[in-house]
Amino acid sequence: MSPILFWVFSALMLIFGISVVVNRSPVASALSLVVSFLGLAALFVSLDAFFIGTIQVLVYAGAVMVLFLFIIMLLDLKAENRRKLNIAAWLGGGLVSLVFVAQLYAVLQRFPLGQQAFPAIKAGKIDDVREVGFILFSTHNLPFQVVGVLILVATVGVVILSKRELK
Amino acid sequence: MTLTLNHYLFVSGLLFTIGFAGVMLRRNIIIIFMCLELMLNAANLSLVAFSRFNVGPDHLPNYNAQVLVFLIITVAAAEVAVGLAIIVALFRARQTTHVDDISSLKF
Numbered sequence: 269m270s271p272i273l274f275w276v277f278s279a280l281m282l283i284f285g286i287s288v289v290v291n292r293s294p295v296a297s298a299l300s301l302v303v304s305f306l307g308l309a310a311l312f313v314s315l316d317a318f319f320i321g322t323i324q325v326l327v328y329a330g331a332v333m334v335l336f337l338f339i340i341m342l343l344d345l346k347a348e349n350r351r352k353l354n355i356a357a358w359l360g361g362g363l364v365s366l367v368f369v370a371q372l373y374a375v376l377q378r379f380p381l382g383q384q385a386f387p388a389i390k391a392g393k394i395d396d397v398r399e400v401g402f403i404l405f406s407t408h409n410l411p412f413q414v415v416g417v418l419i420l421v422a423t424v425g426v427v428i429l430s431k432r433e434l435k
Numbered sequence: 436m437t438l439t440l441n442h443y444l445f446v447s448g449l450l451f452t453i454g455f456a457g458v459m460l461r462r463n464i465i466i467i468f469m470c471l472e473l474m475l476n477a478a479n480l481s482l483v484a485f486s487r488f489n490v491g492p493d494h495l496p497n498y499n500a501q502v503l504v505f506l507i508i509t510v511a512a513a514e515v516a517v518g519l520a521i522i523v524a525l526f527r528a529r530q531t532t533h534v535d536d537i538s539s540l541k542f
Contacts, residue, residue: 271438278446285450285473289457294465301469308450308476315443315487316496320479320504327508332472332515339519340465343526361459365452372448382441386487390494399498400505408502415509422513429520 274314281307294345298336305329316389319397443484451477464525464532468518475511479504 284304291297305328312321376382404412450473457470486500522532529537 271436274438274442282446282449282453285453288466288469288473289453289461294463297466297469301472304473305476308480311443311446311480312483315483317483317486317501317504320483320501323505323508324476324479327512328472328476332512335515335519336465336469339523342523343465343532345463345465345532358460361456364459365456368452368455369449372445372452376441376445376448379441382444383439385437385439387490388494389487389490389496394495396496396498396501399495400501403498404502404505407499408506411506415506418510419513422517426516426520429517429524 274311277307277310277314280304281311294340295337298333298340301336302329302333305333316394317396318394319400440484440488444481447477447480447484450474450480462534464522464534464537467534468515468522472511472515475507479507482507 281304284300284307287300288297288304291300305324309321309324309329312318312324454470454473454477457473458467461467461470482500482504486498486504487496489497489500491497525537526532531537
């Protein structure tokens with residue numbers, strides 16, 4: 269993948285990520301999040317992870333965001349009216365974020381392995397769905413089944429939570 | 436200029452910071468929830484970058500990391516379903532999504 273495309277999709281992802289945080293209307297935030305996830309899916313494809321890129325679009329940009337928009341519609345949220353800003357919280361949050369970015373930059377400068385280019389992989393077609401599926405059902409079979417139970421528990425939990433009166 | 440692992444790690448760190456700042460700065464519980472998703476996805480991006488960087492002797496990326504990303508996406512989807520159900524239950528009880536209005540444990 270050419271570096272130009274990497275910068276374009278990174279900028280798309282980060283700009284719309286910032287737009288999620290600064291938008292006052294929840295609907296605009298949710299739609300910005302969809303664009304941010306699409307940029308992230310493009311970055312996954314640039315790393316030759318086609319399967320992960322596809323399920324990122326299907327699960328996140330599709331299912332999860334529909335759920336978010338549905339809940340925003342159900343709760344009938346308006347753009348929040350301006351409240352008095354909590355100056356201490358904004359200063360504290362901004363400061364911690366800036367320190368985190370500075371720290372990250374300093375650590376990456378001292379990480380010589382990360383300054384190498386990505387090694388070449390096999391030319392031609394890559395069967396990454398087959399490879400991921402093979403590892404998922406052989407080496408990582410137990411976590412896969414545990415996740416199945418987790419989804420069942422989550423489904424039952426959501427049904428119980430959504431009942432009108434809890435007995 | 437060639438792309439290195441550090442480029443992807445730094446972009447992933449920036450996305451994580453945006454999500455973190457959103458959780459710290461915003462007071463709307465649904466926006467906070469969206470920012471949690473951003474942070475999960477930033478972790479996924481660095482995992483996939485490490486997977487592509489770790490090319491094995493068969494000249495394929497290390498797919499163990501991609502299996503982990505798959506499991507993270509599954510768990511995140513379950514988490515969104517349960518979290519939004521809790522938000523709906525909360526909204527029914529208190530008619531607000533502003534976290535400053537929901538500061539007591541007992542009604």
